[in-house]
Amino acid sequence: MPAITTEADRAGEFIFDWNEVNRKGRLVPQSFTLFDETLRDGLQNPSVLDPSIDDKLRILHLMEDLGVDEADIGLPGSSPRAFEDVLRLCREVVDCRMKIKIAAAGRTVVSDIAPMIEISQRAGLPIEVYAFIGSSPIRQYVEQWDVALIARRSAEAIDVAVKAGLPTAFVTEDTTRSRPDVLTTLFRAAIDHGATRLCLSDTVGHATPDGVRNLVQFTRSVIAGTGAEVGIDWHGHNDRGFALENAIWALEFGADRVHATALGIGERVGNAAMELLLMNLRLLGQLGERDLTRLVEYCETVARAVAWQIPPNYPLVGRDAFRTATGVHAAAIIKALQKGDAWLADRVYSGVPAGMFGRHQEIGIGFMSGASNVGFWLRQRGIEPSEDLVAAILQAAKGTTHLLSDDEVLAVVQRVRG
Secondary structure, eight states: OOOOOSHHHHHHHHOOOGGGTTOOSOSSOTTOEEEEOTTTTGGGSTTOOOOOHHHHHHHHHHHHHHTOOEEEOOOTTSOHHHHHHHHHHHHHHHHTTOOOEEEEEEESSHHHHHHHHHHHHHHTOOEEEEEEEEOSHHHHHHHTOOHHHHHHHHHHHHHHHHHTTOOEEEEEETGGGSOHHHHHHHHHHHHHTTOOEEEEEETTSOOOHHHHHHHHHHHHHHHHHHTOOOEEEEEEBOTTSOHHHHHHHHHHHTOSEEEEBGGGOOSTTOBOBHHHHHHHHHHTTOSTTOOOTTHHHHHHHHHHHHTOOOOTTOTTTSTTTTEEOOHHHHHHHHHHHHTTOHHHHTTTTOSSOGGGGTOOOEEOOOTTOOHHHHHHHHHHTTOOOOHHHHHHHHHHHHTOSSOOOHHHHHHHHHHHHO
16 A cells, blocks of 8 residues: 555545535635624523623633634623623733634614724724614514614614724624515615625524525625625524534525534524534635634533533534444444554544544443453553453443443452452
8 A cells, every 4th residue: 555644645545525526616715704603692592601701701712712703792782791891802802912803793773883882992993893683574573663764773873883983794683584675675775884794694593505595695696786895694593403504505605704603502592503613614624724622622611601511412522422332433443543543543433533623532331342442441541451350341331221430440440350
């Protein structure tokens, strides 16, 4: 076999990738950006706690380390505490000369825009204003709004932000259930008044990939008709389970910025998950060699800060993401390690290389394990796997209904060895 030296060479030799068959080319725009909503939409989840400012600062620094382009850090017009937290986070960006850009959100009313202007001036940092208002027929009916009223309120809010020199994104809530004629009117009005981005919001998680394609392409055509250079954001929720998929499709169909949150936390069942978006973009070859080894730390930090429980089977971050106790699986991983090949061991039974994201493969001992599991577990801890010891541990494992804990295995070791 010829020498295999690069990641691509190794993957080509050992993995046939059906994902690449008839691939059309690059999936996402070269200049796409990632927008982290953890400290705004993420905190709107009804089951989370509002983190302390120290936790928010730690989370912001982890976003920076991961190369997140921009973060929405709150609704400063909603309460004095929110205002002070947003101001403190902005000052941290300035003091630490962080690269991450900062945004804040508010309704299309002057009283929500004014606090962002004040914070920007006090911190000496440009804040991107995300001004939102509902646009769907159902929302219009409930609120007793008409299109003229929505357009007027939107224009007034955008004018205030633009006059203060702040970049402004116009956010139509429930865009994915809004009529084309209404969106055309609102988008053109927003652009005429100086909005530099349009944010398409799947506020209730209604969209399928077909809906994403149709809406993004429609928006591109409206923008083209104005002759302006305006960016397109995609903000998706996960009510139908499509949030992650829709975020990737949005980039392919023409959006240049997508929103996500740590662990997908957000309103109701949440948003696209930032860690899974980063993981998949990296595995799809769209992030280059970006260092994502702190991705798990980012998720665990957020989980602790908001009192969130990460499910054991959650991809990448869950306790069981890279853990196996099945004899056949464990044996294959062990054989790869015995070849002195960590690259091989990280992929033989895993579609996600653990080491790429700061984790490692784990082999446990349970009711479906074999002798190879036991031998590996013991050697990792400097214990010689004698035949009688392996047999005793296997007997204990086969008599249980769960994976043995370290203490349970060590108790057998102590009993056998006296």
